[in-house]
Amino acid sequence: MVPYYISLGSNVGERFYFLQQALESLQKFDGVEVNAISNVYETDPVGLVDQPSFLNCVAGGKTRLSADELLAAALRIEQELGRVREIRWGPRTIDIDILTYGLERRDEEHLQIPHPRMRERAFVMIPFAEIAPTQLIAVGNELKTTVEMLENVNDKSGVRKWKDINWETELGHFEN
Numbered sequence: 587m588v589p590y591y592i593s594l595g596s597n598v599g600e601r602f603y604f605l606q607q608a609l610e611s612l613q614k615f616d617g618v619e620v621n622a623i624s625n626v627y628e629t630d631p632v633g634l635v636d637q638p639s640f641l642n643c644v645a646g647g648k649t650r651l652s653a654d655e656l657l658a659a660a661l662r663i664e665q666e667l668g669r670v671r672e673i674r675w676g677p678r679t680i681d682i683d684i685l686t687y688g689l690e691r692r693d694e695e696h697l698q699i700p701h702p703r704m705r706e707r708a709f710v711m712i713p714f715a716e717i718a719p720t721q722l723i724a725v726g727n728e729l730k731t732t733v734e735m736l737e738n739v740n741d742k743s744g745v746r747k748w749k750d751i752n753w754e755t756e757l758g759h760f761e762n
């Protein structure tokens with residue numbers, strides 16, 4: 587089993603419903619365990635700023651899937667939840683990014699791990715450091731903890747805790 591972390595985001599329609607459905611599908615996926623889920627944050631859009639605000643969270647666990655299979659699972663869940671891929675960085679019902687897969691490093695067009703843009707994104711690093719503060723990430727030639735990476739995020743405004751979520755009640759048999 588390999589430890590992994592993913593980030594989830596939604597800014598269309600019933601945003602929390604999409605996060606919850608995506609996590610439930612992932613948890614039911616053969617060979618994937620979800621062991622920790624962060625708080626849900628309401629976040630100002632980054633990149634393309636003229637779009638609705640997002641709900642974001644980070645989840646982690648262990649998986650028997652390879653990194654490519656985990657990506658395929660994430661893409662399948664995105665499709666099942668009806669994400670329409672149109673504008674880069676534009677609105678989406680659900681976006682699932684793989685942040686880390688063990689200490690694996692990949693730099694292919696279809697799969698980059700650790701996720702190259704997470705280090706400048708407060709909407710990823712705040713929830714990631716919350717559930718895995720001592721997790722080591724390969725940054726260039728160094729290993730950094732998520733907390734150290736979060737310290738280097740320039741702009742942490744625009745990320746607010748949304749609501750108190752009890753993931754055990756929201757997801758069938760989730761154990762935190």
Ligand SMILES: Nc1ncnc2c1ncn2[C@@H]1O[C@H](COP(=O)(O)OP(=O)(O)OP(=O)(O)O)[C@@H](O)[C@H]1O
Nearest residue numbers: 674675681682683684685695696697698699701703
């Ligand atoms: N670590 C990763 N996690 C998820 N998808 C990845 C990863 N690395 C590369 N990809 C590729 O990115 C594609 C999805 O791109 P997408 O349009 O969702 O980008 P985005 O989420 O808008 O932008 P960003 O990657 O900056 O969050 C997938 O088809 C996948 O092959």
Ligand SMILES: Nc1nc2c(c(=O)[nH]1)N=C(CO)CN2
Nearest residue numbers: 595629630631632633640675
């Ligand atoms: N706040 C926020 N901004 C974004 C997000 C996101 O999940 N949250 N995702 C993007 C494309 O991946 C682009 N911009």
